[in-house]
Amino acid sequence: MVTAVMPTYARKDVVFERGEGSYLFATDGRRYVDFTSGIAVNNLGHCHPQLVRTLQDQAAKLWHTSNLFRVGNGEKLAERLVANSFADTMFFCNSGAEAIEGGIKLIRKYQYVTGNPKRYKLICFQAAFHGRLLNALAATGNEKYLEGFGPPAAGYLHAPLNNTNVVRDMVDDETAGILVEPIQGEGGVREANASFLRDLRSICDEFGLLLFYDEIHTGFGRTGKLWSYEHSGVAPDVMAIAKGMGNGVPIGAFMATEKAAQGMVPGTHGSTYGGNPLVTAVANSVLDVMLAPGFFDGVRERAAYLRPKLDKLVKDHPSVLAEARGTGFLLGLRCHVPAGDMVLKLQELGMVVPIAGENVVRVFPPITTPVAVLDEGIAIIDAACRDFESATVKAKENA
Numbered sequence: 340m341v342t343a344v345m346p347t348y349a350r351k352d353v354v355f356e357r358g359e360g361s362y363l364f365a366t367d368g369r370r371y372v373d374f375t376s377g378i379a380v381n382n383l384g385h386c387h388p389q390l391v392r393t394l395q396d397q398a399a400k401l402w403h404t405s406n407l408f409r410v411g412n413g414e415k416l417a418e419r420l421v422a423n424s425f426a427d428t429m430f431f432c433n434s435g436a437e438a439i440e441g442g443i444k445l446i447r448k449y450q451y452v453t454g455n456p457k458r459y460k461l462i463c464f465q466a467a468f469h470g471r472l473l474n475a476l477a478a479t480g481n482e483k484y485l486e487g488f489g490p491p492a493a494g495y496l497h498a499p500l501n502n503t504n505v506v507r508d509m510v511d512d513e514t515a516g517i518l519v520e521p522i523q524g525e526g527g528v529r530e531a532n533a534s535f536l537r538d539l540r541s542i543c544d545e546f547g548l549l550l551f552y553d554e555i556h557t558g559f560g561r562t563g564k565l566w567s568y569e570h571s572g573v574a575p576d577v578m579a580i581a582k583g584m585g586n587g588v589p590i591g592a593f594m595a596t597e598k599a600a601q602g603m604v605p606g607t608h609g610s611t612y613g614g615n616p617l618v619t620a621v622a623n624s625v626l627d628v629m630l631a632p633g634f635f636d637g638v639r640e641r642a643a644y645l646r647p648k649l650d651k652l653v654k655d656h657p658s659v660l661a662e663a664r665g666t667g668f669l670l671g672l673r674c675h676v677p678a679g680d681m682v683l684k685l686q687e688l689g690m691v692v693p694i695a696g697e698n699v700v701r702v703f704p705p706i707t708t709p710v711a712v713l714d715e716g717i718a719i720i721d722a723a724c725r726d727f728e729s730a731t732v733k734a735k736e737n738a
């Protein structure tokens with residue numbers, strides 16, 4: 340019999356009932372080190388006291404009014420995000436995939452209102468992930484995810500990452516823009532080089548295309564800066580954000596320059612919930628924490644502490660781990676053992692991590708994780724590796 344919750348996920352058999360900072364507590368009484376952060380969502384950890392206070396205060400005041408009226412918390416949030424990014428304007432939605440879809444609409448509309456109605460295609464990248472709605476899915480391009488859902492939405496091409504010539508050759512008179520994750524998450528923590536992003540910027544400028552970043556998992560401090568594009572210094576025209584934005588309350592947005600957003604006039608897009616008083620109160624609180632002087636210095640210091648530890652794990656366990664990847668707290672360990680087995684082993688030992696493509700285990704602690712808890716996590720990964728090694732030795736002895 341089907342489960343009441345539709346079984347579209349192969350879920351791990353654990354139910355968490357409480358979270359505190361970088362720890363999760365399950366109904367089985369066990370405590371887990373959280374190196375998942377709800378897949379780059381709980382960047383400030385669980386139940387951050389400042390966020391809890393904000394949520395409780397706002398919950399007692401006002402939750403939702405619809406977008407028929409001005410939303411004070413949303414206006415404040417947008418002004419702050421605009422002041423702290425390349426963008427001039429933004430639209431609030433409820434998830435990452437919605438942010439992608441909104442950005443796609445904005446790009447097509449821009450081309451339409453600037454006299455290029457034929458331009459609607461986006462150049463995307465192999466192993467990308469942009470979400471599960473029908474256009475976001477076509478932009479993702481993963482055959483397995485697309486199978487059985489009818490013809491994929493038209494207008495999404497896929498180039499290999501970090502290959503400028505292929506992208507340049509794909510541009511034709513129907514191309515509207517380029518959609519790229521500065522660091523692919525699901526794809527296996529694969530980075531777009533700064534020089535490649537510069538090339539994409541110049542291709543866009545040369546051919547009148549818009550550059551669209553998917554910073555849904557790279558944003559909100561995951562890489563040690565508010566936005567990951569700050570590392571390369573190459574700004575986009577359009578950007579989708581979500582995950583870390585509300586630290587767990589569902590909120591996303593697409594942001595754009597005034598020029599790129601010129602077609603988005605009244606009536607062109609909408610969302611009933613998008614940016615309601617409750618979620619934007621929490622997102623403002625997230626920014627209060629992140630924009631406090633010195634916050635990202637601390638994040639980068641702790642990330643700089645963590646990274647060499649991962650490299651050392653790879654060096655110490657060459658038969659189990661192949662490589663450490665990533666930037667800031669957006670890290671991954673490519674495994675020689677099946678990554679799914681590693682995830683299960685880590686869970687057994689008291690740690691939760693997400694998996695990614697290319698046999699990678701993602702290492703996504705909350706960006707606020709204290710050094711002592713990072714050490715605890717490293718010790719668990721070390722123990723898991725030793726378990727795999729001794730299992731191999733035993734198998735050899737038995738052979």
Ligand SMILES: *Cc1c(COP(=O)(O)O)cnc(C)c1O
Pocket residue numbers: 434435436437439468469470471520524525553554555556581582
């Ligand atoms: C998670 C993610 C999405 C989709 O976000 P949802 O909120 O699940 O719709 C899109 N792009 C990237 C890069 C993501 O990591």
